[in-house]
Amino acid sequence: MSTMSDPTQPVFRLSMLVNDTRYRGITFQIIAFFAIVFLFGWMAWNATQNLAALGQNISYGFLGEGAGYDINQKLIPYASTDTHLRAAFVGILNTLLVAFLGCITATIIGVTVGVLRLSNNWLVAKLMSGYVEIFRNVPVLIWILIIFSVMSNALPAPSAFRGENATASMVMDAFAFTNRGVYIPRPVWEPGSWMVVTVFFLSIVGIFALRRYAVKLLFDTGREIPVLKLSLAIFFVPTLLVYFLTGMPISLAYPSLQGFNFQGGIQIFGSLIGLWFALALYTGAFIAENVRGGIMSVSKGQTEAAAALGMRPGRIMRLVILPQALRVIIPPLISQYLNLTKNSSLAAAVGYMDITGTLGGITLNQTGRSFEAILLLMLFYLIISLSIAGVMNIYNNAIKLKER
């Protein structure tokens, strides 16, 4: 006799969507979703309507038209007769270049300063905290302008290198530091130079193989080999040997003053240097704080245990503390990289032709297609930011604590 019947399901009424806590959350989420979709849809619709009323339909046809302006720093061939699209690509490459250089430099500065700030040496620790506080608390645009104008005013103009009584001279006859940028020698590749390059890369692979072998040897037999000396030997000897055997196929073209400017070498533009250093120093200050936080999150017992095993401070930091600290450091580091990349759009202040300067600057002005250009810019920065975050997340997953 089964009197135990299932409790009758209450009949679903429409009012339960609001009054019943089981459904209320979902109801409001759906309402919010539609409200947001509607809001953005309306904004887009309104924009197209108003542009159409002004007689300006959204069109990307301008990308195929001739740009008509020149760009100073171009990583791919570009002339004023090329299209706006190609000008945009030149800008994209310039953005990526300064973001790449900036991220690497900021990381090096950040890790160094972050570690040194925890130093027991009072002077070093205070100097580093001074750096962090000064750079972190002044807007990056100001730093860009400061570093750029210091460069333009402190360094000599190319004309100062001219004549008998030149007031400036080149460093080692190869490097010229001017207020338009730094000129360095340019390698000239002659036939046969590929062999030298190949051998060079092979020897780098060899160095990594050697280090692996050395670790394995140490673990298996407890025998140590002089890794540093052998690495240096592998780095230099084969490459130099091939270089001289093939008859010195790589030479250097030195910059020399011709006319108004230095010609013949590679010019690293002052605007690139100013932007790069400012972004690196600014973001480096934030990364330093991340690194310091990460290191302090590793319990002191780890250091003491490592010291008890007889490890020296440098090794403790490198082999015990930093690998654990990385788990705390990496996630905020990702957002610092994103900040740096997005801050590179301040390039216009110093005339560095990044994507904001080409597509979002001159192209926008010359064609008047501001709506289209800004949409493209947003899309570009979105893709770049998501890519950086994606790559860094893969790295983060690789080093994070493996939970089993």
Add this chain to the structure above:
Amino acid sequence: MKKTVFLGALAIAGVAGVMASAQTLDDVKARGALNCGISTGLVGFASQDANGEWQGFDVAVCRAVAAAVLGDASAVDFTPTTNQVRFEVLNSGEIDMLARNTTWTFSRDVDLKLEFAGVNYYDGQGFMVPAALGVTSAKELDGATVCIQAGTTTELNLADFFRINNMSYQPVPISTASEAQQQYLAGSCDVYTTDASGLAATRAAFEDPSGHIILPEIISKEPLGPLVRHGDNEWGDVVRWTLNALIAAEELGVTSANIEELAAGTDNPEINRLLGSEGSLGEMLGVSADWAKNAIAANGNYGEIFERYIGQNTPIGLARGLNAQWTEGGLLYAPPFR
């Protein structure tokens, strides 16, 4: 159903927003002030004096229009605009007119839906170099580093000039004029290029103006003039004919000194029509009968404005050149007032 009504209402609101811009003249009258877009600061054309009042050649056009429409030359709210945003600011309705050394080009007139009300300064792009450089012609600038203001027609002219003459150069695009001058003075570029009038104005502000020379080549035509939004012809007419009135006044010998006397009536019917003592030009334009008299009285006629702000006796020291009356070999030629 309800949604459709809502969307419809929004559509009307959106269209109404655009329609409203077609009656700028009424808006200005109702507001009692003219919103005028000017440069962010170019000595002689638009700059603030010691009292914070905007003064200059372009500013005078704004004041003349305000005087013509409202009878009060001081009823102007000035909006300084940069090269990059000037057209958006105008098209969005934030300002009623733009008087900001803007070059009249085909694509701006046709594609950007702007309407140029005439030309108040015939200019051309030139080059300025330090005298110590020893350059006497723009053809000797092969390989030079050139500072330019980004977002102007000068970038395109520059690229064309160097391409035609088979020369190379390095552009340094700087977003504001002052920053570009800093770079030029620091020697991080050899040449500074912009409109010749702008070069003269810039040089006048230097510590040592004689240390810099403006090269003889003028590489482009730069007719600079005030502009309004496309599609509001009544308002466009007001600005166009105010400018023409200033030019015609100089041709007819009407100055701020004798205007009261001439407004009472003269033997010259053209002067009478211009100053409103004969005919009904003001009524046709939708403003008061003494509109042109107010406009001219505000700052004087074209010649007076020129001499006061950018003429030979000012630090800018520009000659009339192309900007003389057609009767004196220049290009200024106001259509007849009848």
